[in-house]
Amino acid sequence: MVTLSSDSRPIIGRGPPLWAGTFFLTVVSIVVMVLDHRGGYLDTARLWMSAAANPIYTVVQAPYQAWTWLTDSFADRSRLRTENEQLGEQLRAARTKMLRFDSLTEENRRLREIREASQGVSERTLIAEIVNVSVQPFRHMVVINKGADDGVFRGQPVLDAFGVVGQVIQLGKSTATLMLITDAEHAVPVQVNRNGIRSIAVGTGEAAKLSLPYMTVESDVRRGDLLVSSGLDQIFPAGYPVATVTKVERNANDTFATVEARPLAQLDRDREVLLLWADKSPVPAPEAAIEAVKQ
Amino acid sequence: MSVSDGRISRLRVTVTVIIALIFAVIPLPHWLDIARPYLLLLLVIYWSLSAPRIAGLMFAWLCGMAIDLLKGTTLGQHALAFLVVSVLTHKFQLRIRIFPLSQQTLTVLILLLVYEALVWYTDGVLGYPVTTWARWMPVLTSTLLWPVVVGILDTWNRRSR
Numbered sequence: 001m002v003t004l005s006s007d008s009r010p011i012i013g014r015g016p017p018l019w020a021g022t023f024f025l026t027v028v029s030i031v032v033m034v035l036d037h038r039g040g041y042l043d044t045a046r047l048w049m050s051a052a053a054n055p056i057y058t059v060v061q062a063p064y065q066a067w068t069w070l071t072d073s074f075a076d077r078s079r080l081r082t083e084n085e086q087l088g089e090q091l092r093a094a095r096t097k098m099l100r101f102d103s104l105t106e107e108n109r110r111l112r113e114i115r116e117a118s119q120g121v122s123e124r125t126l127i128a129e130i131v132n133v134s135v136q137p138f139r140h141m142v143v144i145n146k147g148a149d150d151g152v153f154r155g156q157p158v159l160d161a162f163g164v165v166g167q168v169i170q171l172g173k174s175t176a177t178l179m180l181i182t183d184a185e186h187a188v189p190v191q192v193n194r195n196g197i198r199s200i201a202v203g204t205g206e207a208a209k210l211s212l213p214y215m216t217v218e219s220d221v222r223r224g225d226l227l228v229s230s231g232l233d234q235i236f237p238a239g240y241p242v243a244t245v246t247k248v249e250r251n252a253n254d255t256f257a258t259v260e261a262r263p264l265a266q267l268d269r270d271r272e273v274l275l276l277w278a279d280k281s282p283v284p285a286p287e288a289a290i291e292a293v294k295q
Numbered sequence: 296m297s298v299s300d301g302r303i304s305r306l307r308v309t310v311t312v313i314i315a316l317i318f319a320v321i322p323l324p325h326w327l328d329i330a331r332p333y334l335l336l337l338l339v340i341y342w343s344l345s346a347p348r349i350a351g352l353m354f355a356w357l358c359g360m361a362i363d364l365l366k367g368t369t370l371g372q373h374a375l376a377f378l379v380v381s382v383l384t385h386k387f388q389l390r391i392r393i394f395p396l397s398q399q400t401l402t403v404l405i406l407l408l409v410y411e412a413l414v415w416y417t418d419g420v421l422g423y424p425v426t427t428w429a430r431w432m433p434v435l436t437s438t439l440l441w442p443v444v445v446g447i448l449d450t451w452n453r454r455s456r
Contacts (some may be wrong), residue, residue: 011352025356042370060321134322137325181371233429
């Protein structure tokens with residue numbers, strides 16, 4: 001039995017009748033839902049209201065941040081030393097790769113000039129931290145600590161050191177919500193890196209599994225193939241690694257093969273992700289292409 | 296029944312709501328995350344029974360809106376479901392609040408089922424259907440949590456009255 005507060009008289013019979021309030025708020029809810037669902041008319045409202053949610057995120061974060069700070073400041077010397085050595089090694093390896101990369105970039109630029117193609121890829125990135133809060137248990141979404149104030153926009157591609165992570169779907173002033181590529185509502189247009197076959201990698205709602213439902217039985221795809229983004233969606237720039245193929249099942253009676261892939265990005269272990277501003281190289285206009293052919 | 300009494304109740308409602316909001320987003324291991332009880336909804340029911348003039352329809356609606364914001368769902372979805380639960384609670388407030396605890400828990404179970412069915416339905420309408428049985432787990436855990444919530448809040452209410 002619920003203990004009564006000092007004033008536990010019912011609200012029925014006082015103020016506007018119960019049905020009036022119910023009706024009014026129901027209509028408001030439905031209008032808000034429609035506006036929010038159909039093309040984000042409430043983006044600005046969400047932007048400001050999410051600022052109110054920030055203190056709650058901060059409170060939830062605090063113990064984790066304190067713990068990280070503590071472990072960092074009391075980390076013992078030998079561990080730091082080994083970590084330092086490892087990092088140095090990685091840096092050397094990365095430098096060597098970069099040398100080759102520089103020359104390749106230069107070569108790429110020259111080739112593009114010869115072909116009179118549009119400008120190359122110039123990109124800006126920003127590191128964002130994943131906020132340690134749980135959103136919806138059946139969706140694959142995370143909150144990051146960068147938002148509209150940092151120039152983040154809806155539909156922005158997000159990467160980590162290994163591959164494509166997902167895209168921004170909701171914006172706050174200083175937070176943003178990402179949808180990961182494994183979410184059942186998400187799809188990335190991809191290309192098999194080996195031979196350029198295009199397809200779409202659809203999330204399955206399971207961690208570490210993408211499915212490629214539109215690969216025909218005849219298409220040349222093998223276990224272990226690297227899938228890179230094809231850039232056809234104008235969201236993810238072309239050429240970023242997305243996943244490796246883990247399973248190909250061909251049944252001669254079907255039109256499509258069953259192809260599954262594992263995302264390369266460490267979706268469940270990431271602490272930091274990379275926001276990407278890509279210069280969308282515009283698709284060359286038909287006239288320009290014709291001119292190029294004439295010359 | 297003085298002005299300060301009302302103010303204390305208001306403070307109490309605010310404090311519990313903030314705790315429930317934090318509880319709603321605190322990271323839990325996956326198996327617990329699926330079964331995370333709807334603490335805020337239980338509080339809305341409790342305060343609608345115990346202090347209906349403070350926790351009215353608008354209060355329930357705003358709580359639902361806060362959940363929508365924190366969870367990143369379509370705005371208004373949980374607000375609507377909270378509103379329906381709150382209306383039912385207010386409608387039968389005089390009866391539910393004097394039920395013995397067992398009967399009250401059953402009533403809460405029915406309210407939670409209505410809530411989950413509504414959220415499920417709107418999920419489907421909006422195009423994010425989640426049809427696994429696991430989505431009904433929170434209804435069960437929330438029902439089990441109800442006696443605990445009542446126990447704690449009743450003790451608190453009685454002591455500081």
